[in-house]
Amino acid sequence: MRRAVVVRFALLLLVTLFLFALDVFKGSVAIPLDRIFEILTVPLEGLQKSGELATAYSGERDIILLFRLPRAVTSLLAGMGLALSGLFMQTLFRNPLAGPSVLGINAGANLGVALVILIWGGAAGGFVAALPFGMKALVTAASVLGAGGVLVVILLVSRFIGSVTLLLLVGLMFGYLANSLVTLLIHFSAASRVQSYLQWTFGTFGATTWDDIHIMLPVVLAAVVLGMFLIKSLNALLLGEEYARSMGVAVMRIRMTVITAGALLAGVVTAFCGPVTFVGVAVPHIARGVFRTADHRIVVPATLLLGGAIALIADIVSHLPGQGGILPLNSVTALLGVPVVVWVLMRNRAGRSYI
Amino acid sequence: MDTSVIKALCIDTGYRHGFRSTKRISECLSANLFTGEVVGLIGPNGCGKSTLLRSLCGLQPILKGALYVGEKEIAHMSPIQLARKISVVLTGRVHAGHLKAETLVSLGRYPHTKLSGGLSSRDREVVDRVFSAVGAEALQYRTVDELSDGELQKVMVARALAQEPRIMLLDEPTAFLDVTRKVELMELLRNISRTQGTAVVVSSHDLDLLMRISDRLWLMDEKGALHKGEPRDAEFARLIRSVFHIPAHYSSSIS
Numbered sequence: 001m002r003r004a005v006v007v008r009f010a011l012l013l014l015v016t017l018f019l020f021a022l023d024v025f026k027g028s029v030a031i032p033l034d035r036i037f038e039i040l041t042v043p044l045e046g047l048q049k050s051g052e053l054a055t056a057y058s059g060e061r062d063i064i065l066l067f068r069l070p071r072a073v074t075s076l077l078a079g080m081g082l083a084l085s086g087l088f089m090q091t092l093f094r095n096p097l098a099g100p101s102v103l104g105i106n107a108g109a110n111l112g113v114a115l116v117i118l119i120w121g122g123a124a125g126g127f128v129a130a131l132p133f134g135m136k137a138l139v140t141a142a143s144v145l146g147a148g149g150v151l152v153v154i155l156l157v158s159r160f161i162g163s164v165t166l167l168l169l170v171g172l173m174f175g176y177l178a179n180s181l182v183t184l185l186i187h188f189s190a191a192s193r194v195q196s197y198l199q200w201t202f203g204t205f206g207a208t209t210w211d212d213i214h215i216m217l218p219v220v221l222a223a224v225v226l227g228m229f230l231i232k233s234l235n236a237l238l239l240g241e242e243y244a245r246s247m248g249v250a251v252m253r254i255r256m257t258v259i260t261a262g263a264l265l266a267g268v269v270t271a272f273c274g275p276v277t278f279v280g281v282a283v284p285h286i287a288r289g290v291f292r293t294a295d296h297r298i299v300v301p302a303t304l305l306l307g308g309a310i311a312l313i314a315d316i317v318s319h320l321p322g323q324g325g326i327l328p329l330n331s332v333t334a335l336l337g338v339p340v341v342v343w344v345l346m347r348n349r350a351g352r353s354y355i
Numbered sequence: 356m357d358t359s360v361i362k363a364l365c366i367d368t369g370y371r372h373g374f375r376s377t378k379r380i381s382e383c384l385s386a387n388l389f390t391g392e393v394v395g396l397i398g399p400n401g402c403g404k405s406t407l408l409r410s411l412c413g414l415q416p417i418l419k420g421a422l423y424v425g426e427k428e429i430a431h432m433s434p435i436q437l438a439r440k441i442s443v444v445l446t447g448r449v450h451a452g453h454l455k456a457e458t459l460v461s462l463g464r465y466p467h468t469k470l471s472g473g474l475s476s477r478d479r480e481v482v483d484r485v486f487s488a489v490g491a492e493a494l495q496y497r498t499v500d501e502l503s504d505g506e507l508q509k510v511m512v513a514r515a516l517a518q519e520p521r522i523m524l525l526d527e528p529t530a531f532l533d534v535t536r537k538v539e540l541m542e543l544l545r546n547i548s549r550t551q552g553t554a555v556v557v558s559s560h561d562l563d564l565l566m567r568i569s570d571r572l573w574l575m576d577e578k579g580a581l582h583k584g585e586p587r588d589a590e591f592a593r594l595i596r597s598v599f600h601i602p603a604h605y606s607s608s609i610s
Binding site for chain 2: 094229242247249250292293
């Protein structure tokens with residue numbers, strides 16, 4: 001038993017590393033492998049000393065260090081963050097379709113971003129990274145605040161609603177509300193701004209700079225550490241809130257911690273990558289399926305690795321060479337995620353429980 | 356010496372809805388539960404048996420009165436403190452299909468393990484012991500959705516035992532079991548109580564069975580009032596018949 005788990009984790013780790021490397025090595029500009037290794041391993045100072053090399057490499061250097069590497073790191077972090085957020089929500093709400101996009105958390109983040117882009121205007125590009133620093137900070141803050149705002153309302157409501165299913169429905173309603181506000185905003189906005197905003201909603205892992213990663217990384221890491229502390233309680237919650245409480249879980253406090261961590265993850269990732277769909281919902285199911293367990297001591301690390309791996313796959317597919325441009329990320333994640341969700345629903349309909 | 360592990364002094368049970376409105380199920384219930392005894396809780400459907408059980412273990416705050424678990428008032432106990440004293444088996448199937456029986460039972464160690472949730476060698480011993488106590492050693496490595504109702508119920512009882520409680524509360528644990536499993540489970544509860552001194556309250560509609568294994572009975576009538584008696588008391592049997600509206604010629608089953 002234990003051996004099989006270790007072997008699967010080792011394989012998964014290898015696959016994730018391979019995908020990460022692939023994401024860095026492949027792109028619209030072909031760069032030989034050995035040169036990529038050189039760029040990654042030899043510091044700039046060393047190159048400058050050897051004269052003409054520096055100038056010859058500078059273009060490729062920029063492609064690797066300023067585009068592909070941050071894109072791969074962003075894919076990894078975003079995938080981990082969204083998947084962990086989805087796992088938190090699914091266990092807390094004991095619902096196979098829970099995830100950051102349900103509960104209105106993504107929609108809240110969406111509304112925050114829409115307010116900033118549509119009212120103040122996203123000057124260039126529309127993606128967060130293309131904005132001037134002030135705007136970027138504003139969009140990030142708005143996204144986290146939007147997610148957090150919906151979250152606070154849900155937490156307030158949860159004090160009066162015992163049933164998590166009802167809470168989930170309330171979250172859904174907030175999602176619709178936020179989306180309708182966004183639609184209203186679009187209706188009254190200039191076409192160019194709408195264009196910027198719509199581009200953001202397609203989602204991408206390729207618009208982040210190292211500065212953005214300096215914000216994403218600590219948040220994702222903090223949530224992962226928090227997740228490690230939650231494992232024991234998450235396992236108890238598998239039997240339902242009542243059993244959890246009877247075994248000594250401070251349910252209200254755990255509920256708040258789980259939702260806060262989930263919203264932070266979803267809010268930050270959404271700010272930088274757009275509202276990326278299906279990763280959060282689908283990955284925890286794949287993790288449970290691959291390891292054939294619901295035990296969070298295994299599912300939490302598995303979800304993190306698989307989340308990173310699947311986000312990397314989605315990124316690689318959206319950048320497949322020879323298609324002249326980048327596919328919208330959300331269409332790729334939907335292609336990967338929808339079959340998983342349908343599979344889970346079919347299995348659930350057969351009378352088996354899903355988590 | 357007072358060996359009562361639960362002492363309820365004129366408690367009101369019920370629900371709080373929203374801000375103000377409350378739904379009172381029972382008023383001014385008083386009861387004592389003693390170490391090592393099995394109490395059978397009986398009464399018509401919807402009279403408030405589940406509410407009483409849920410109130411006794413702190414899942415549903417009492418609306419009035421005082422409820423002591425050991426020497427402490429329940430309102431002043433943390434969830435962990437309470438979980439070390441009382442464990443429950445609730446009605447309804449748990450939905451944790453992918454979970455292995457072994458993992459499910461070791462969740463019962465929750466109030467005894469550290470923050471990481473890792474099991475010590477003593478925790479593992481307890482888990483093994485409770486599996487053999489309920490006669491479910493063969494089920495350890497099966498997952499929940501591979502278990503029949505009877506098997507799952509055994510595993511849930513094992514989980515409750517793994518908490519090493521002074522008190523076990525079971526809400527209709529025999530509801531979906533066949534006769535053999537019903538007898539098995541009830542005998543098991545009685546044995547646990549005899550050998551480990553655990554106080555057990557078990558609600559059930561299997562009156563006959565409950566009569567055989569219980570030391571005392573709590574009878575709840577339709578108004579939510581609690582009557583206390585002993586299984587072999589003829590007077591009490593008459594009261595049971597009247598609460599359940601059982602005609603006299605059916606009396607053989609309630610001896």
